[in-house]
Amino acid sequence: MGSGSSSYAPKTIYLDVDGKVQKVLFSRHCSPCDIKELLCSSSNIPRNTAIMMVNPEGALVSIDPTMPTNTPNSLYKVIPSSAGQLGEKEDMFQTVISQVAEQFSRAFRINELKTEVTNRLAMLEKRVELEGLKVIEIEKCKNDLKKLRDEMTSRAGGRVNCPCKYNFSDDGKKLTPRRDVPSYPKYTLSQETIEALKKPTFDVWHWEHNEMLSCLEYMYHDLGLVKEFNMNPITLKRWLLGIQENYRSNPFHNFRHCFCVSQMMYGMIHLCNLQEKLTLTDLGILMTAAVCHDLDHPGYNNTYQINARTELAVRYNDISPLENHHCAVAFQILSLPECNIFANVDPEAFKKIRQAIITLILATDMARHGEILDSFKHKVDNFDFTNEEHVTCLKMVLIKCCDISNEVRPTEVAEPWVDCLLEEYFIQSDREKSEGLPVAAFMDRDKVTKPTAQIGFIKFVLIPMFETVMKLFPQIEEIMVQPLRDSRDHYEELKQIDDAMSEAQKKKSENMSLGGKKK
Structure with missing residues (x-):
């Protein structure tokens, strides 16, 4: 291509x-x-x-x-x-420690395992001493063992608390959690960065993961969410680390995409003055849903999940299997006390927050695009910010806008995302071909080009949705809707060039063929 x-x-x-x-x-x-x-x-x-x-x-x-x-x-x-x-012996020892910790985090019957685990640790301690590690390494290992023993002994049962990564197999089954997540360096954001974060023009490609984590942390503080939900700032850090650890390294659906969507949501909150129109709880729901919306995405879309009859599709009865999975992983992370940013929220209030976040993440399934946009169109001309149903519909449309907002960004920021998405599509379509499953034309490397992939999506999905939102927030036209129109024109020009080149190549081939016949 x-x-x-x-x-x-x-x-x-x-x-x-x-x-x-x-x-x-x-x-x-x-x-x-x-x-x-x-x-x-x-x-x-x-x-x-x-x-x-x-x-x-x-x-x-x-x-x-x-x-x-x-x-x-x-x-x-x-x-x-x-x-x-520390050498291979230390690596071996740390591996064993991690394995033991994984057992703890799964266990609800720690007392029954206590004797077995203690014996294993004692045996391993002797092995380390016998294999002649340096004194400092032995002491470090012993300290780790002591911490594990203390942690185990202090609990008569129940779950071991651990900020961890949930590792999932290809079929969606949870495997083993990681015992700990290292802290990330603190970055001091410049005033220039702070202002840029509020705009769709923010260049997401210039930031590495630790910096993106710091930016997300700043957003929660800046919007007043840490104060509103009485979050422990350290818990917020651990939660963000847990989130980052649970995004896979897909070409498109990765942590950088998560950050893109969250930063666009933060930008829309400022651009549309949502602080004046929605409650802080609503803003917290919007931001948290954006951060969590693609957790543990496997890189293969719902159509593949359903056609391949994967465990996720079977588990969720072919109904938005990926989006349901993203929700489940989000609340598994929040179920860990060390990562629960809503730990200090009243239980009844948390129930409503949980349901609202689930509603928004499920709204990102593009199979529901027409249904959700039509519902919003019926409300937008007489929109009532005091009407809960109206506000819920607005929040669903806002997260949809942010999820597919790359073309709102400058061309040099947006275009690499097209390459990433096509790469992920081609990986899926190649697998579908090898497994004898149906292949969508827009994902087939032999049929799609960047212009053909983008023109229809921008004209018939993005522009109509953003223009509908523009009725409620006219201020987005210049900074969000016009870039979409420019992007449409850009790809239509590229398509004309591609078509002209194809036509020229076709005529050249015909002339060569005619020349051969004359001879």
Whole structure:
């Protein structure tokens, strides 16, 4: 596919290796593990070493296919992380500790496991001593063991509290939670960034994961949500980490997409002056639904889930299986005391908040687009902000707008998302072909181009929806609706160019064919 070739171009970054510039190229299809091995090799570091990468200012750079590129004048540096310097024996020991912790977090009958676990820990402690680890490493391991024993002994039963990642298999089954999530560095946001965050023009590609977490944390504080819900600020940090850990590294449906949708929601709140029209509880529902709306997305859409009869589709009876799953993961994370940002909310109030968040996440299923937009159209001309049904419908439309708002952004920010989405589509359609399942034309690499993929979507989905919202909030026309019209014109021009080139190629082939016959 000619117009989509940029999604397959290799990505280039530049490293400082012993004072020399090292150029590193990798495919956008590489996994983070592959990239880490490549970085180790390029930096003359043993392949299995745990590493981190920093920019010239010392800020961490995420090691994944979406990492920001740099130039030979702004070199990244790869350094071994402290966790990677303890050696294989320490890694072995930490693995066992993690496995034991995973058992705890699943257990509701800890007393019955206490003897078995204690014996295993004692045996492992002896093995560590026998294998001759350095004194400092032994002491560290013993301290970890003591913490585990203390935690286990202090509980007569019930669930072990752990801010963790829920790992899911391809069929949607929850596997094992991670015992702990490391803290992320605190970034001080400049006034320029604070102002930019409120606008759809914000460039989401310039930020790595830790910075996006700090931006999300700032939004919750700035909107007054931390105060309104009496959140523990540390709990907010843990919750955001738990959220980030539960987004997969898909080409499109990943944590950066989560941040995009949440930042657009924050921008619309400011642009539409929603603080004056909605309650703080409504704003908290909008932001939290945006943050959680695609949790643990597997990269294959509802159509695939239903046609392939996956466990998610069976579990949710073919009714919005992905959106139901996103909701379930969101509230599994919130069920952990360390991650429950609504822990101090009255139980009855929390019931309403939970139901409202579920309603919004389920509204992001595009199969319900027509139904939801028609409902809003019937209300918009006589909209009543004191009518709960009207406000719920507005919130559903707002999260839908934010979820598919990439084309509102400047072309240089929006267009890479098209490549990411097509890449995810092609992965799915290739799998559908191999499994003998139906393939949608707009996902088939042999049939779709960027212009054909975008024109219809912008003309018949995005513009009508945003123009309807514009009736209630005229101020969005210049900063949101006009960019959509410009984007439509941009892709129509590209299509005309593609069509002209195709026609020229066709005539050339016909002339060559006629020439051959004359001979």
